[in-house]
Amino acid sequence: MMELQEEYKNFELDYVKEHPDALISVLLIDRAIGARAVTSEEAQAMFDGLSPEIKKTKAAVSITEKLEAQKKVEENQKGTAVGAKAPAFSAPTPDGKELALADALGKVTLIDFWAAWCKPCRAENPNVVSVYEKYHDKGLNIIGVSLDKQETHGKKLLLKMA
Structure with missing residues (x-):
């Protein structure tokens, strides 16, 4: 086809x-x-x-x-193509602090964009957590960016995954 x-x-x-x-x-x-x-x-x-x-x-x-x-x-x-340098951004963390991508410079970092309403994202969340648990001690960091419009959806899921 x-x-x-x-x-x-x-x-x-x-x-x-x-x-x-x-x-x-x-x-x-x-x-x-x-x-x-x-x-x-x-x-x-x-x-x-x-x-x-x-x-x-x-x-x-x-x-x-x-x-x-x-x-x-x-x-x-x-600016968002595979292999391109990620654009600078910052956002509040669930505990109210500010986290910037610049804070992760020099570290292997996966940026995971997801949303509570996104079924494929939710299905992938346990795999992201598993990769984090397996490789965090070797230097991997993960920044999860919730695309939810309501702040509580992302916080609830983060609490369930923690």
Whole structure:
């Protein structure tokens, strides 16, 4: 299925490159952006290849706005990509103290984002605790970041896991 989807995507993108004067090319770029099938850089290159007449259409003007939005999203995601340096943050601990990521510098630290309402997160919580218990004496630290809107949900779960 994935091979067919990739083939279909490539067919559409090749069509755009081969038909810069076709209005359908703008619509195909728009769909590729909406489906996140291409990066903003790839979409921009295709858009730049369109004819000047097609770039003046209402659909093309809409694409420029979507491209700017996608560029911002991609830029924001760079800071949270696998292997990227984590952005600096701090947050209150369950006992009311402030904990900053900078406090963990120089230590092997796992940052676990979870929420009490997230079933996969809850299923993984015992494994996180097990890894902590197994490797904490060897230098591993874990910072659990609760995404719960109500403060008490995270505190209750932390107490159950402790």
